[in-house]
Amino acid sequence: MHSLGYRANALLTFAVTILALMCCMASLSDNFNSPSPSAQVQVLNINWFQKQPNANDEISMTLNISADLQSLFTWNTKQVFVFLAAEYETPKHSLNQISLWDGIIPSKEHAKFWIHTSNKYRFIDQGSNLRGKEYNLTIHWHVMPKTGKMFADKIVMPGFRLPEEYR
Amino acid sequence: MGWVADTVHSFNSIQLREVFNQIITLGLIVSSALVIWKGLSCVTGSESPVVVVISGSMEPGFQRGDILFLHMSKDPIRAGDIVVYNIDVCTIILFLLFCFVLDVDFEMLSNIILSVSGKDIPIVHRVIEVHDRKNSEETYILTKGDNNDDDDRIMYNYGQKWLQKHHIIGRAVGFLPYVGWATIIMSDFPVLKYILLGTLGLLVLTMKE
Numbered sequence: 001m002h003s004l005g006y007r008a009n010a011l012l013t014f015a016v017t018i019l020a021l022m023c024c025m026a027s028l029s030d031n032f033n034s035p036s037p038s039a040q041v042q043v044l045n046i047n048w049f050q051k052q053p054n055a056n057d058e059i060s061m062t063l064n065i066s067a068d069l070q071s072l073f074t075w076n077t078k079q080v081f082v083f084l085a086a087e088y089e090t091p092k093h094s095l096n097q098i099s100l101w102d103g104i105i106p107s108k109e110h111a112k113f114w115i116h117t118s119n120k121y122r123f124i125d126q127g128s129n130l131r132g133k134e135y136n137l138t139i140h141w142h143v144m145p146k147t148g149k150m151f152a153d154k155i156v157m158p159g160f161r162l163p164e165e166y167r
Numbered sequence: 168m169g170w171v172a173d174t175v176h177s178f179n180s181i182q183l184r185e186v187f188n189q190i191i192t193l194g195l196i197v198s199s200a201l202v203i204w205k206g207l208s209c210v211t212g213s214e215s216p217v218v219v220v221i222s223g224s225m226e227p228g229f230q231r232g233d234i235l236f237l238h239m240s241k242d243p244i245r246a247g248d249i250v251v252y253n254i255d256v257c258t259i260i261l262f263l264l265f266c267f268v269l270d271v272d273f274e275m276l277s278n279i280i281l282s283v284s285g286k287d288i289p290i291v292h293r294v295i296e297v298h299d300r301k302n303s304e305e306t307y308i309l310t311k312g313d314n315n316d317d318d319d320r321i322m323y324n325y326g327q328k329w330l331q332k333h334h335i336i337g338r339a340v341g342f343l344p345y346v347g348w349a350t351i352i353m354s355d356f357p358v359l360k361y362i363l364l365g366t367l368g369l370l371v372l373t374m375k376e
Contacts, residue, residue, distance in 0.1 A: 005370075023343065079228055081293075081313065085246050092301060097246040099295040104227065104313060121318075126298050126307065140247045144228045149341050152247060 026076045027148020033074045039067035039139040039155050041084060047118060049130070049167050057130035059123045059162065063101065065139075066114040072143055073108040080105040081142045086123060087156075088135035098123055100137075132164045189372045196371065212239035213337035218251055218289050219347030224312030225249075225291055232348040235291060237337030244308060244332065248294045249339040252310070252330055289336060292319055298329075306332050 047060040065084060072080050083102035090096060100119040105111050136158045143151040207216040216237050220229045229235070237251055244250060295318065296309035307329035311318040320328060353360040 027341075081228065081247075083247060083295075093298050094301045095297065095299040097297040099246055102295070102313075106227070121295060142247055142249075145342060147343055150249075150339065 023147045027145060030074055030076055030143075030145060030148065030151065033071075035069075035071040035153075037067065037069045037071055037141070037153075037155070039065070039069075039157075041065050041137045041139065041157055043137075043160060044116075046163055046167065049163055049165075051128055051166060052124070055128055057125040057128045059130060060118060061100075061123070062116070062118045064114075064116050065101065067139060068112045069105060069141060070108050070111040072141060073111060076145045076148065078144045078146045079107075080111065081144065083140050085138050085140060086135050086160075087138055088133055090125070090127060090129040090133075092127060092129075096125065130162050131166070133162045135160050135162065193368065193371045211237060211337070213237040215289070215336060218291065218337075219350045220291055221288070221351065222290075222312075224314050225293070226314045228313055229291065229342070230344070232346075232351055233342065233344045234347040235339040236341035236343075238340045239335075239337045243299065244294060244297065244306060244335065244338065246294050246297050249291060250294055250308075250310065251289045251291050251336045251339065252334045253289055253336060290319070290322070291339065304332070308332075308335070 042064040043061055044064050045062040047062060049057075049059045052058055063084070067082065069080055069082060081102065081104055084100050086096075086098045086100055088096050099121050100123060101115075101117055102120065103113075103115075105113075136156050137160055138154050138156045140152065140154040145151075204216075208214060210216075218235050218237060220231060220233045220235065223231055235249075235251070290310075292310040292312045294308055295311045296307075298307040300306065308331070309318055309320070309329060323330070353363070
C-alpha cells in the first residue's frame with residue numbers, strides 16, 4: 001500500500017495531471033487576448049508577365065508589405081507565421097490561392113515590420129487567365145502557441161488588377 | 168487431516184482467482200487504450216488523430232519530438248493550413264538517391280533517413296497554394312515545410328505536381344511540445360520498447376490491488 005513504487009506512481013500521476021492542467025489553462029488564456037493587427041500591401045511594379053511554354057501564365061511583381069502584428073503576441077505565443085497570398089477566381093476554378101511571400105516572426109519586437117520584396121514563390125496560374133484579372137491580396141497569420149490551440153486569421157485587401165498585356 | 172486439504176484447496180482457489188483478476192485488469196487497460204484511440208479517431212475524423220513530428224522541416228515552429236493534434240473537418244483546405252499527408256517509402260528512397268546524386272540539402276536527407284522505418288511516413292507541412300475546381304470536389308494543393316527552401320514537389324511521386332484531398336490525413340489544430348520524444352526514442356531503439364512493455368506487463372500482473 002505504501003511501498004516506494006506506489007508512492008512514485010502517485011507522485012508521477014499527480015505531476016502529469018498538474019502539467020496537463022497548466023497546459024490547458026495556458027492555451028485557454030489565449031482567448032482573453034483580442035488582437036487588433038493592421039497591414040498594408042502595395043504592388044510597386046510588375047517586373048514581367050508572360051505565358052509559359054505549357055500555356056500557364058506567370059507573373060513577377062515587386063511588393064511593399066507593412067504590418068503591425070504586435071497585438072497577436074501573448075505569453076503563450078511561440079511564433080507567428082505570416083504570409084501574403086493572391087486570391088482570385090477563374091472560369092475553371094472557384095478559388096485560387098497562391099502564396100507570394102511568407103515570414104516567421106519570432107517575437108513581439110519583430111512584429112512591426114516593413115519589407116520591400118519581389119514575390120518569393122512563383123505566381124503561376126493553372127491556365128492563362130491572368131490578363132486583366134482582378135485579385136485580392138490577403139495577409140494571413142497563424143499563431144503558433146508554446147502549447148495548445150493554434151489560431152489563424154486574415155486581412156483581405158480587395159481591388160488589385162493585373163495588366164491587360166504580357167510584358 | 169481434513170483441514171489441511173481444505174486449506175490447500177482454498178489457497179489454490181485464491182491464487183487462481185488472483186491470476187484471473189490480474190489478467191482481466193491487463194486486458195482492461197489494453198482495451199481502454201484502444202477504445203480511447205479509436206474514439207479520438209471518430210471524433211476528429213482523422214485516422215491518426217495524434218502525430219509525432221519526426222523532422223525539422225517546420226522549425227522553429229515544430230521540432231522533432233513535438234506532438235500535433237489533427238482534425239479532419241469538412242471545411243475546405245486553404246493556404247496556410249498545416250496538413251499531414253502520407254508519402255510512401257518508395258518515393259523517399261528515390262528522393263534519397265536523388266539527393267545523393269545531386270548532393271543537396273543534407274539536413275533534410277538525414278531527417279528522412281531517421282524516419283525511413285515505418286510503412287507510410289506522415290509529413291507535416293504547410294499548404295502554400297490551393298486551386299479549387301468548379302463543379303467538382305477536386306482541389307489541387309501544394310505544400311512546403313517552413314524551414315525548407317523549396318516546395319514539396321520533389322518529394323511527391325514522380326511526375327506528381329499536386330496533392331489531392333485524399334492524400335491528406337488531417338489538419339493540425341493543436342500542439343504539445345516534447346511529449347513525442349518517448350515515441351521517437353522507442354522507434355530508434357526498438358529494444359527499449361520491449362523492455363518497457365515487459366516491465367509494465369510484469370508490474371500489472373504482480374501488483375496487488
